[in-house]
Amino acid sequence: MARIDLDLAHSYRPDPQQDSDYALLPLKMSFVDGGAYALLGPSGCGKTTMLNIISGLVQPSHGTVKFDDRDVTRASPQERNIAQVFQFPVIYDTMTVGENLAFPLKNRGVAPARIKERVGRIAEMLEMSGQLDMRASGLAADAKQKISLGRGLVREDVSAVLFDEPLTVIDPHLKWQLRRKLKQIHHELKLTLIYVTHDQVEALTFADQVVVMTRGRAVQVGSASDLFERPRHTFVGHFIGSPGMNFLPAQWDGRQLSVAGHAMPGVPPLASLSSLASAPAGGDLKLGVRPEYVELATEGDEGALPATVTRVQDVGTYLLLTARLGEVLLKARLAPGTPVPGEGGTVWLALVGPHTCFYKNEELVA
Numbered sequence: 001m002a003r004i005d006l007d008l009a010h011s012y013r014p015d016p017q018q019d020s021d022y023a024l025l026p027l028k029m030s031f032v033d034g035g036a037y038a039l040l041g042p043s044g045c046g047k048t049t050m051l052n053i054i055s056g057l058v059q060p061s062h063g064t065v066k067f068d069d070r071d072v073t074r075a076s077p078q079e080r081n082i083a084q085v086f087q088f089p090v091i092y093d094t095m096t097v098g099e100n101l102a103f104p105l106k107n108r109g110v111a112p113a114r115i116k117e118r119v120g121r122i123a124e125m126l127e128m129s130g131q132l133d134m135r136a137s138g139l140a141a142d143a144k145q146k147i148s149l150g151r152g153l154v155r156e157d158v159s160a161v162l163f164d165e166p167l168t169v170i171d172p173h174l175k176w177q178l179r180r181k182l183k184q185i186h187h188e189l190k191l192t193l194i195y196v197t198h199d200q201v202e203a204l205t206f207a208d209q210v211v212v213m214t215r216g217r218a219v220q221v222g223s224a225s226d227l228f229e230r231p232r233h234t235f236v237g238h239f240i241g242s243p244g245m246n247f248l249p250a251q252w253d254g255r256q257l258s259v260a261g262h263a264m265p266g267v268p269p270l271a272s273l274s275s276l277a278s279a280p281a282g283g284d285l286k287l288g289v290r291p292e293y294v295e296l297a298t299e300g301d302e303g304a305l306p307a308t309v310t311r312v313q314d315v316g317t318y319l320l321l322t323a324r325l326g327e328v329l330l331k332a333r334l335a336p337g338t339p340v341p342g343e344g345g346t347v348w349l350a351l352v353g354p355h356t357c358f359y360k361n362e363e364l365v366a
């Protein structure tokens, strides 16, 4: 296994001129030895490009890739000693499940006794012990993809195992099980795993560190809790969470905060607000608050803002309130059974508290 350092940019065009010509904008990033990472972002943001640059299938147009301080920028996937699992099964139909799992080890001349032991262990982890002697051709697509996962994980000496949306062909229930299984396997095998997905649940279940990407930029690398509590970019606030973070226009003049045009003289001097005074020039900001942290208040409470209820949905485990404040539709996740006015009624909302974030030019400032 290896520590992986990227210091690069990539354009598929020969002569990139502007940001939009790059699939990956200049970035510096490290993947520590033995870590479980997810590359998360919408379609086209550059996840697969980053994965293929790590594996050596794509060479970056600018900069370097290092494995344990060794420059591997021009090295092939074989030279980098990478295992890769793709969206669709890559297995040999004519072989049995066991032979398929053993193949990467046989190829590297591993001793038969060791192969047997390792294949047995991987099959057990993936709950395929009973299928080892079955021919792969007769299996369903998701069983075949489990073999692909096993083949990716079977070698102990790889620098890293890379997964590109590996659960796409798996049915939803098994997907749920495999996500947890992969996390458990990571703890047991201690391999460096890098996993591409556009599904936040998949990323947050599997990875210790999630790299959130948008338009060729890695905007934040963090744990599930970092991404939830302190999104460093408005994109992360919006993309992570269900529903995502609420954003409202805010102004800060160094002494007083106003939110969506409402002055908030009574808002107590929270730590985040005092640090805001030192933010570059204050001025036009965005206030970000997660639906989980929007609280119901009563008229006259300090900092309470009036909003018009547009929808109340009982989602079972919580009540989802949608209310209009100026131009903005706000979402609040409330405890089941919370009394709220019906559509068209007025609710008073407290938006500023210890979990509130402030953004300037989309970047977190306080």
Ligand SMILES: Nc1ncnc2c1ncn2[C@@H]1O[C@H](COP(=O)(O)OP(=O)(O)OP(=O)(O)O)[C@@H](O)[C@H]1O
Binding pocket: 012, 023, 041, 042, 043, 044, 045, 046, 047, 048, 049, 050, 198
């Ligand atoms: N071989 C290629 N040649 C030219 N442009 C490419 C190539 N591969 C990807 N791109 C472009 O690079 C950008 C990033 O694509 P990439 O496949 O890395 O994104 P992604 O986040 O993995 O998306 P998806 O989930 O849809 O695969 C996109 O604009 C895409 O059109």
